[in-house]
Amino acid sequence: MELAEPAHSKLDVHFRIGRIPGRVHWSFWLFAALLGIVNPHASLVTVSLWIAAVFTSIVAHELGHALAAQAYGMAPRIVLYGMGGVAVYRPVRKSWISRVVIAAAGPGAGFLLAGLIVVCGVAMGYAVRLDPFDFRVGSGTLIDGRMGLFVRDMLFVNVFWGLLNLLPIQPLDGGNITATILARTNPQRALERSFQISMYVSLAVMATMLVIFNSVFMTVMFAALAYSSYNTLTQIKGSY
Ligand SMILES: [Zn+2]
Structure with missing residues (x-):
């Protein structure tokens, strides 16, 4: 995602992967823990594994953005906060x-990381079952215990x-891509159109999450x- 990053604090955790520095704002641990706790079967173990999985996954996601930015000659850094993170870089190239x-x-x-996990699971002799709401890599059922939960x-x-x-x-990566592609044909109206699309798609996903999946969390989020x-959109229209 591309969002403004939160202020630095004494509770920040710092790390570095290669030439890419990273910072974890305290709000990241809070949101990850909250998302783990809402699970009706939550325990200290399941919540800890969930936080570890969210941390690893968001770092991989932001690292993807950062490595691509680095390949284009930029000097990116990663910030994890709230429900996700951001790869910050100076837009040296704007193509x-x-x-x-x-x-x-x-x-x-x-997707690459998930693919690697599945390949490793299969190589270790486990069967793979892919269900969008209940991914499992297991021999018939699951890899046992904590490792299975983490996977x-x-x-x-x-x-x-x-x-x-x-x-x-907006402001998801897909919204960003849509705005960039729209700007190729109509730079003046690209932002407005991308936010229009964003609003209608959010409403459609919201309705789907409510009616089909009965997910309160997802409904509220969309x-x-x-x-x-x-x-x-109202601000953009007001600025004309
Ligand atoms: Zn992203």
Whole structure:
């Protein structure tokens, strides 16, 4: 995602992967824990495994953006906060293709990581069952115990969140890609049109999450995205 990053604090955790520095804001641990706790079968073990899976997956996602940005000669850094993260870089190159590649590299890295897990599972003799709401790599059922839970969480976050992130919704990566592509044919109206698409798609996904999946969390999240798109749209129209 491309969002403004939160202020530095004493609770920040710092790390470095190669030449890419990373910072974890305290809000990241809070949101990850909250998402783990809402599970009706939550325990200290399941929540800890969930936080570890979310952390690894979001780092992989942002690393995807950052490595792509680095390949284009930029000096990126990663910040994890709230429900996700951001790869911050100076837009040295602004070609539309570089923007699309950098945006797609985030979910791409997640799919790659999920693919690696599945390949390793199969190589170790486990059967693979892929169900978008219950990913499992297991011999008949699951890899046993904690490792099985971790694998399931990893596949869920990397594949399911990765796919959602590619929807043409602002400020998700898919919304970013949509705006970039629209700007090629109509630069003046691209932002407005991308937020229109974003609002309608958010409403459609919201209705689907409510009616078909009965997911309160997802419904609220896409309602918030629809409202935020609506808000930005009114601001854009007011600026003409
Ligand atoms: Zn992203």
